[in-house]
Amino acid sequence: MKATVKAHTNIALIKYWGKRDEALFLPTNNSLSVTLDKFYTITTVEFLPALQADEFYFNGELAEEKELMKISAFLDRVRANAKKPMFACVKSQNHVPTAAGFASSASGYAALAAASAKAIGLQLTDRELSQLARQGSGSASRSIFGGYVEWEKGSNADGSDCYAQQILKKDAWDLRILSVEVTTKAKKVLSREGMKRTVQTSPFFAGWLEAVEQDLIAIKEAINERDFTKLGQVVEANALKMHATTLGANPPFMYWQSATVEVMQEVQALREKGIEAYFTIDAGPNVKIVCQPEEEQVIHESLETLPVVQQIHHCRIGPGITYL
Numbered sequence: 001m002k003a004t005v006k007a008h009t010n011i012a013l014i015k016y017w018g019k020r021d022e023a024l025f026l027p028t029n030n031s032l033s034v035t036l037d038k039f040y041t042i043t044t045v046e047f048l049p050a051l052q053a054d055e056f057y058f059n060g061e062l063a064e065e066k067e068l069m070k071i072s073a074f075l076d077r078v079r080a081n082a083k084k085p086m087f088a089c090v091k092s093q094n095h096v097p098t099a100a101g102f103a104s105s106a107s108g109y110a111a112l113a114a115a116s117a118k119a120i121g122l123q124l125t126d127r128e129l130s131q132l133a134r135q136g137s138g139s140a141s142r143s144i145f146g147g148y149v150e151w152e153k154g155s156n157a158d159g160s161d162c163y164a165q166q167i168l169k170k171d172a173w174d175l176r177i178l179s180v181e182v183t184t185k186a187k188k189v190l191s192r193e194g195m196k197r198t199v200q201t202s203p204f205f206a207g208w209l210e211a212v213e214q215d216l217i218a219i220k221e222a223i224n225e226r227d228f229t230k231l232g233q234v235v236e237a238n239a240l241k242m243h244a245t246t247l248g249a250n251p252p253f254m255y256w257q258s259a260t261v262e263v264m265q266e267v268q269a270l271r272e273k274g275i276e277a278y279f280t281i282d283a284g285p286n287v288k289i290v291c292q293p294e295e296e297q298v299i300h301e302s303l304e305t306l307p308v309v310q311q312i313h314h315c316r317i318g319p320g321i322t323y324l
């Protein structure tokens with residue numbers, strides 16, 4: 001009754017931004033991501049009849065109560081699914097620089113979903129695992145798979161048609177992701193709160209929903225044609241539109257800091273010099289840059305001249321979950 005799983009984090013090229021159902025983590029729009037090779041979570045789950053309650057160790061330390069509550073709530077779904085009311089000991093090791101603003105919940109819940117299902121004896125398909133992980137954190141639904149992944153929003157109220165699937169293998173198109181950590185000052189609005197406030201109060205959210213459908217069509221054409229310029233332009237414009245919605249929320253908020261804008265401007269300056277780099281930004285001030293292998297180094301060198309750049313992580317497109 002024990003299993004260990006390694007799951008990688010992912011970065012959305014077309015953003016998940018808004019839920020149509022908070023309880024089931026059903027999104028308002030499809031999203032598309034690439035799984036990253038460098039950052040991952042390894043989670044071991046052991047169901048033990050002798051346990052009187054769930055236990056959760058995070059990076060070797062007993063986790064605090066509120067984290068344990070979230071894990072237990074997730075395990076309740078697994079227990080109900082397997083009809084086995086047994087408690088578990090969960091041990092998670094994160095290899096994700098949380099300072100980089102990576103959604104470590106993506107790799108964390110993907111690993112927890114796969115390890116807990118396996119340990120309790122559930123035989124779930126990857127699609128079913130994606131639907132289970134989704135109920136821990138939406139973006140985790142994508143980390144079950146490697147390569148290029150699309151998360152289908154579905155339309156059923158119960159989420160039975162809401163899951164992610166791989167649309168292109170990781171080695172089919174070798175793109176690089178530079179994760180640029182900048183100096184962070186303010187406490188950020190967590191993505192869950194950010195998207196909820198935006199859906200409920202931003203007049204720009206309707207425009208986002210229209211635009212993201214078009215962006216998804218365009219990026220899939222770009223992927224099929226291996227057209228990096230087209231992909232980069234869609235990725236950057238999609239991120240900017242997502243962030244534009246937050247400015248219209250009530251109360252308004254903004255994830256960018258001055259350092260964020262400096263990096264964005266450096267990327268645009270690189271393009272004016274003929275170096276193709278495109279940025280994307282999630283629920284935080286850090287910037288991720290998409291580029292082609294041959295320009296990865298020159299982009300790194302230009303970024304590290306910026307005093308606001310603290311660290312640059314080089315990522316390639318990575319694999320789906322593995323059972324260790």
Ligand SMILES: O=C(O)C[C@@](O)(CF)CCOP(=O)(O)OP(=O)(O)O
Nearest residue numbers: 012015016137138139191192282283
């Ligand atoms: O990753 C993306 O598509 C875009 C974002 O990173 C943009 F910030 C949102 C990720 O949201 P997540 O942490 O999955 O939310 P949850 O479902 O409330 O846990």
